[in-house]
Amino acid sequence: MINLTLLGATGSIGQSTLSVVDLHPQTFNVFALSANTNWQRMLSLCEKYQPSFAVMTDEVAAEQLSQRLQNDTTVLSGAKALETIASHTYTDQVMAAIVGAAGMASSLAAAKAGKRIMLANKESLVLAGDIFMQAVKDNNAELIPVDSEHSAIFQCLQGGVSGLNKIQLTASGGPFLHTPLSKLTSITPDQACAHPNWSMGRKISVDSATMMNKGLEVIEAHYLFNLPAEKIDVVMHPQSIIHSSVYFDDGSTLSQMGNPDMRTVISYAMSYPDRISSGVPALNLTKNSPLEFYPPDFNKFSCLRLAFEALKQGGSAMGTINAANEVAVASFLDEKIKFLDIAKIIEKTLEISNHFYPTCLSEVIENDRTARLIASKLIQFYV
Ligand SMILES: NC(=O)c1ccc[n+]([C@@H]2O[C@H](COP(=O)([O-])OP(=O)(O)OC[C@H]3O[C@@H](n4cnc5c(N)ncnc54)[C@H](OP(=O)(O)O)[C@@H]3O)[C@@H](O)[C@H]2O)c1
Numbered sequence: 001m002i003n004l005t006l007l008g009a010t011g012s013i014g015q016s017t018l019s020v021v022d023l024h025p026q027t028f029n030v031f032a033l034s035a036n037t038n039w040q041r042m043l044s045l046c047e048k049y050q051p052s053f054a055v056m057t058d059e060v061a062a063e064q065l066s067q068r069l070q071n072d073t074t075v076l077s078g079a080k081a082l083e084t085i086a087s088h089t090y091t092d093q094v095m096a097a098i099v100g101a102a103g104m105a106s107s108l109a110a111a112k113a114g115k116r117i118m119l120a121n122k123e124s125l126v127l128a129g130d131i132f133m134q135a136v137k138d139n140n141a142e143l144i145p146v147d148s149e150h151s152a153i154f155q156c157l158q159g160g161v162s163g164l165n166k167i168q169l170t171a172s173g174g175p176f177l178h179t180p181l182s183k184l185t186s187i188t189p190d191q192a193c194a195h196p197n198w199s200m201g202r203k204i205s206v207d208s209a210t211m212m213n214k215g216l217e218v219i220e221a222h223y224l225f226n227l228p229a230e231k232i233d234v235v236m237h238p239q240s241i242i243h244s245s246v247y248f249d250d251g252s253t254l255s256q257m258g259n260p261d262m263r264t265v266i267s268y269a270m271s272y273p274d275r276i277s278s279g280v281p282a283l284n285l286t287k288n289s290p291l292e293f294y295p296p297d298f299n300k301f302s303c304l305r306l307a308f309e310a311l312k313q314g315g316s317a318m319g320t321i322n323a324a325n326e327v328a329v330a331s332f333l334d335e336k337i338k339f340l341d342i343a344k345i346i347e348k349t350l351e352i353s354n355h356f357y358p359t360c361l362s363e364v365i366e367n368d369r370t371a372r373l374i375a376s377k378l379i380q381f382y383v
Pocket residue numbers: 007008009010011012013014034035036037038039057096097098099100102103120121122123146147148198199200201202203204262
């Protein structure tokens with residue numbers, strides 16, 4: 001049995017992971033689960049999966065859970081407890097699916113403990129890519145991407161990187177691919193969260209609508225595949241059938257295709273190098289044609305442009321845009337700022353922030369804190 005620790009169990013990736021576990025009860029044992037505040041959902045997960053540990057980072061939620069739980073699951077609370085379960089001796093695989101910078105320390109703990117890390121939390125690489133990749137290397141950890149684009153590239157590169165010319169991430173363009181810039185001023189949170197192809201949490205859905213998600217993925221790809229910004233390309237592909245491609249010097253292009261469903265990516269990460277059933281139906285190409293492709297509009301999707309700029313600057317710039325984005329998206333979801341203000345706040349935060357090269361996690365965290373403060377102050381001008 002493979003012992004699985006699932007960080008972010010109550011989220012969208014968490015739910016898809018557990019549905020893959022349900023298909024393979026003889027192979028995977030749910031060893032530990034985590035959530036932030038949603039103790040009600042955690043209670044039902046604990047009753048179903050009987051994990052050894054359940055972590056609620058929120059202490060009040062942990063109290064609520066432990067008062068109601070009537071099995072042998074140990075309830076822990078606080079952010080440090082995430083690191084405890086991620087690095088636990090009995091943990092074999094860690095699904096890192098906490099949203100945002102809150103997921104960084106636990107992903108790093110899993111890397112330092114030499115685990116198989118199935119990384120959905122792209123922020124771990126965006127904020128602390130150098131530190132994280134070094135920890136993976138130093139501790140012989142196994143890093144498997146859990147993002148459809150990076151999994152696609154990872155799969156296409158199983159034959160090696162000889163003659164690799166560039167990688168190309170596909171982007172659906174979210175709900176506003178064909179919406180003119182002038183119409184984006186009045187977008188509501190519900191409109192921004194209505195992704196045409198993927199069902200995801202609200203934060204990442206807004207990131208898809210602004211294309212900051214693709215920008216963060218470009219940075220993630222830089223670290224995962226050790227490539228400079230110039231070798232990473234983005235193409236708009238509204239059907240989300242081709243998940244990404246790799247281009248070789250001999251003129252060959254390899255792409256990975258499938259229905260847009262994260263269970264394929266998740267099951268691959270859990271079973272790699274083998275493949276197991278995921279519950280996702282086989283692709284029917286005739287029902288999905290024609291497949292369309294467009295170049296990205298960097299003027300309309302300025303978050304994508306900003307992410308490329310931050311990657312080229314390197315160092316703290318990537319953490320700065322991530323922090324500013326998290327603050328701005330939360331304000332947008334609270335209807336305090338407008339959709340197009342998100343990019344403006346990120347750009348201004350990047351402009352004002354100190355640029356440096358973090359050498360340890362505490363510097364990364366300090367940069368994240370400062371950028372959040374700057375972004376929060378800037379938001380006051382918009383409300
Ligand atoms: N969804 C997708 O299709 C998809 C695809 C590729 C990559 N990703 C990445 O996967 C990650 C998770 O995305 P998601 O869509 O599953 O997000 P989600 O549905 O919003 O779920 C987030 C999970 O993180 C927990 N959480 C939130 N804040 C936390 C905190 N401060 N400390 C500890 N735990 C916290 C939540 O717990 P509560 O429920 O208690 O709040 C929940 O379990 C993100 O980094 C996202 O970019 C997602």
